[in-house]
């Protein structure tokens with residue numbers, strides 16, 4: 403079975419139904435995050451976990467707020483963000499006529515595809531389908547279709563669940579093959595997780611910063627509390643961390659002769675993590691050379707390279 407993974411974001415003018423749709427897609431396993439995950443520069447709004455795919459929904463700064471629509475200066479930022487995701491969902495409410503705000507966004511999205519090149523696919527999502535009769539919905543679908551070049555046009559209702567599964571299918575269909583980017587279950591994107599990653603990164607770069615310029619990404623896979631605390635009542639945590647480097651030579655640097663350097667890094671990081679979390683920590687450090695899928699500039703960017 404091929405596994406797909408990647409990022410999507412919803413754009414659309416205010417009130418278009420982006421947040422509600424995100425929640426509907428993510429369903430029970432909602433994993434809204436408050437902070438900034440260390441593996442991506444965008445705020446993760448939610449993750450759809452499936453056996454065959456992981457769809458990470460991220461926020462797009464810039465196109466969400468009306469005032470930013472006026473700021474030409476923000477266009478580059480928006481464009482950057484939109485080209486870093488694998489698929490964009492452009493939300494247009496079924497019950498409102500297409501207006502200048504929608505057209506503005508449509509124009510921005512059209513620029514994602516530089517002439518003659520395939521850009522980020524954009525799926526036009528006609529939201530709030532439950533608010534209009536079938537005939538009106540059909541008319542809106544035609545109007546939206548005429549508004550630009552879309553990879554697909556999908557009507558949905560986040561309210562009653564109409565076509566929500568279908569939209570997931572369509573979005574997943576635009577993701578590249580790749581392993582899950584986040585562990586299943588609740589996304590514990592707590593500040594601790596970010597700080598733990600930072601502590602490991604600092605320890606790993608100590609003394610070799612010049613040799614590993616931008617080539618070290620740290621991903622905290624999990625922080626799990628053991629059921630039995632230590633005898634003195636201090637909680638015990640298993641912390642699993644992956645460090646990604648780009649080349650074998652860099653892996654050798656991180657690990658050091660006979661693993662000596664990695665042990666050192668582990669000890670130093672562990673001491674600091676214990677101080678941070680107030681717990682005894684078993685730190686499981688792995689170093690990996692980024693695989694082919696991670697050589698993809700998009701993927702590397704997400705891992706922080």
Ligand SMILES: Nc1nc2c(ncn2[C@@H]2O[C@H](COP(=O)(O)OP(=O)(O)OP(=O)(O)O)[C@@H](O)[C@H]2O)c(=O)[nH]1
Nearest residue numbers: 415416417418419420421422423466530559560561
């Ligand atoms: N009837 C109906 N109402 C919906 C649906 N989706 C969203 N709404 C309503 O539309 C309003 C706006 O929805 P949001 O999800 O907050 O829209 P948004 O695009 O995230 O808005 P901003 O955060 O302002 O950009 C809310 O009052 C929702 O309850 C839907 O499928 N059906």
